[in-house]
Amino acid sequence: MSAHLKQDKPDTANRLDQMKQGTIGQPIPRVEGLAKVTGTAPYAAEYPVEGCVEGVLATATITRGEVVSVDRDSVMDMPGVIAVIEDPRMTTRAAQGTANEAPQQSPRTVCYWGQPVALVVAETFEQARDAAKHLRVEYREESDAPVDPQVVDTEEQEDETVRQGDLARAMSVAENAVDVTYTTKGHASAAMEPHAAIAQWDGRQLTVHASLQMLNYNITELADALDMEEDQVRIISRFVGGGFGSKLGLSEETVAAAIAAMELSRPVRVVMSRQQVFQCIMRRSETTQRLQLAADSEGRLAGFGHKALVSNLPGESFAEPVLQSSHFLYAAENRELMLEVARIHRMTAGSVRAPGEAVGMPTLEGAMDILAERAGIDPVELRLRNIPDKDPEEGLPFSSHKLAECLRQGAEAFGWDTGPRRPRQRREGEWWIGTGMASAARVHNVGEAKARVTIKPDGTALVETDMTDIGTGTYTILAQIAGEMLGLDPAQVLVDLGDTRHPRGSGSGGSWGAASTGSAVYVACQALREEIANRVGIDETALDLADGRVIGGQTLVDLLGGKELGREGHYEPGAIAEDYTASGFGAFFAEVRVNHFTGETRVNRMLGAFGFGRVLNHKTARSQCLGGITWSIGAALTEALEFDPRTGHLVNCDLAEYHVPVHRDVPDVDVIMVEERDPVASPLQAKGIGELGMCGGAAAIGNAVYNACGARLFDYPMTPDRVL
Numbered sequence: 001m002s003a004h005l006k007q008d009k010p011d012t013a014n015r016l017d018q019m020k021q022g023t024i025g026q027p028i029p030r031v032e033g034l035a036k037v038t039g040t041a042p043y044a045a046e047y048p049v050e051g052c053v054e055g056v057l058a059t060a061t062i063t064r065g066e067v068v069s070v071d072r073d074s075v076m077d078m079p080g081v082i083a084v085i086e087d088p089r090m091t092t093r094a095a096q097g098t099a100n101e102a103p104q105q106s107p108r109t110v111c112y113w114g115q116p117v118a119l120v121v122a123e124t125f126e127q128a129r130d131a132a133k134h135l136r137v138e139y140r141e142e143s144d145a146p147v148d149p150q151v152v153d154t155e156e157q158e159d160e161t162v163r164q165g166d167l168a169r170a171m172s173v174a175e176n177a178v179d180v181t182y183t184t185k186g187h188a189s190a191a192m193e194p195h196a197a198i199a200q201w202d203g204r205q206l207t208v209h210a211s212l213q214m215l216n217y218n219i220t221e222l223a224d225a226l227d228m229e230e231d232q233v234r235i236i237s238r239f240v241g242g243g244f245g246s247k248l249g250l251s252e253e254t255v256a257a258a259i260a261a262m263e264l265s266r267p268v269r270v271v272m273s274r275q276q277v278f279q280c281i282m283r284r285s286e287t288t289q290r291l292q293l294a295a296d297s298e299g300r301l302a303g304f305g306h307k308a309l310v311s312n313l314p315g316e317s318f319a320e321p322v323l324q325s326s327h328f329l330y331a332a333e334n335r336e337l338m339l340e341v342a343r344i345h346r347m348t349a350g351s352v353r354a355p356g357e358a359v360g361m362p363t364l365e366g367a368m369d370i371l372a373e374r375a376g377i378d379p380v381e382l383r384l385r386n387i388p389d390k391d392p393e394e395g396l397p398f399s400s401h402k403l404a405e406c407l408r409q410g411a412e413a414f415g416w417d418t419g420p421r422r423p424r425q426r427r428e429g430e431w432w433i434g435t436g437m438a439s440a441a442r443v444h445n446v447g448e449a450k451a452r453v454t455i456k457p458d459g460t461a462l463v464e465t466d467m468t469d470i471g472t473g474t475y476t477i478l479a480q481i482a483g484e485m486l487g488l489d490p491a492q493v494l495v496d497l498g499d500t501r502h503p504r505g506s507g508s509g510g511s512w513g514a515a516s517t518g519s520a521v522y523v524a525c526q527a528l529r530e531e532i533a534n535r536v537g538i539d540e541t542a543l544d545l546a547d548g549r550v551i552g553g554q555t556l557v558d559l560l561g562g563k564e565l566g567r568e569g570h571y572e573p574g575a576i577a578e579d580y581t582a583s584g585f586g587a588f589f590a591e592v593r594v595n596h597f598t599g600e601t602r603v604n605r606m607l608g609a610f611g612f613g614r615v616l617n618h619k620t621a622r623s624q625c626l627g628g629i630t631w632s633i634g635a636a637l638t639e640a641l642e643f644d645p646r647t648g649h650l651v652n653c654d655l656a657e658y659h660v661p662v663h664r665d666v667p668d669v670d671v672i673m674v675e676e677r678d679p680v681a682s683p684l685q686a687k688g689i690g691e692l693g694m695c696g697g698a699a700a701i702g703n704a705v706y707n708a709c710g711a712r713l714f715d716y717p718m719t720p721d722r723v724l
């Protein structure tokens, strides 16, 4: 039996509000944490499968053209080699979550250097890797493959374009105007667990262990790629070692493993190398962004302009949504926003953590710092003066809005000095010290989700959904939600995730997982409560469950009388999404030191204050904020994809050359969670939190660099050569 909730109006009086136990929100450690740190939680490549052989992808060494032939004989005599499989379905771009009519889907077409062209299967991984390197592939190469986004024609993303009022006029009459252009470099997702799959085929049923974020969608992609029915395919992703967007869509290792297993009738494992993950999964686009701010003498914005250029392969539908929060963050009557895409032959651009705001907010918030200086206004005060009371473009109300509280609480806790700000005021030895701040914003999304909750005869509960936990704490918060609703300790709730045999959850991505799949669990539990109340003979609203019993009545065990009781919950976002603008908000504060002689920048301390609806678990939520702030440090100071200007080939394709922050780069970080209940955002009253912590943080660091040493920089990352 199933229960359905389509949210069409604010959920102001839901049952969770009246629950007394307070299980939700408790900072309980991740329920799967022990298994992970003791190595007993199997990741995709680690499932013991008898007779499994190893596949390694061979990748293209041209930028654009066609595969003329793959010379199988060049490797078939090498030790251990079993097969060379060339199958255009392996490199379908549908496999990357951008299912569209991209030209690169036609068989044997190569669109970027590093694109998989064949799979070599051998007895051992080393044999397969060696043979994949030696595989001779003949290409017909096209010489006119543009790889530089600055030299090609661009396509306007028309649904992003906004023209309201007259920005040019607002700029010309403004008492304080800022017109600046920033660049940001490409970013890698670089999840700790590389992309990997083991496929098994029994002649009727395909079973794939893979590392994916969105099983509800990946199963459709895989069935489509293989021209099979979905019920012939099962995907299992119980543990995922990070995704950051790179595992939203199916990629080549999973499709290749499946094709090889079916062709060879043997289990096949394909694990990408770190270099392959960098070179052929996806990149965050580099951007060029022009910001125009027109303000009066008080710093109140009359004009706002944000234009961005991003890139992707020809035909790809994804365009880094740089302007996502720019549409509603600050009030201004005269507005011009535009997003353009350059079509170039670098690897596919796709979602990398916080797509859009991760690069759109650091530039906007850098420009706001310049405006604060020009207008002689404290940067915190400048933001406070420009918070709109409704969406400035759409006129919609905000579902909830905690930017002002975050700015105030963050400034207070950080010890923000609201006096006049001038750069180069504080020097300690060879270090210039400075502080900076920025606003945070990240749109809130929810998606359809299903989950089944079953109360077992022994009084424990089981939650089943194909939802994934990509390291964010999904196992834990779903146990807390069910525990709260059913009056159980979360330890008595077993959560079984990551298996397409279960009801379809929302998947993990875009910070929507907790609110969406959590709501499906809520709906299922509510149906269970109604059935229990029915059996007890009272109204559900009078039902009080705690410690595994009906308060004032039977235990659940007695009530069930040896049978189990299960319900499926189905949550759908409804019309409410059209009636409100929903976003998480926050504020970042940073103190940095910049070396006078070397330009080296170190972050001394950092603080983020965030408002993202109800906090489902204070520990896992805080961890997400810390992770986001760590990404902010990387985006500000070190992370940059570098491409060969001749071939578009990504050259810094490992973690030695692509510099993510390590422990020594990350100081003590404080996180303040400004709790709120958002009845519009979801029945849980929670908004997304996963990505908010990196949406603007880089600007707090960049603004602190300016305050420290006087170098106003317009190019991220702010490496020492630029700071000097």
Ligand code: MOS
Binding pocket: 213, 243, 244, 245, 246, 248, 351, 352, 353, 354, 355, 508, 509, 510, 511
């Ligand atoms: Mo996220 S970049 O949508 O996993």
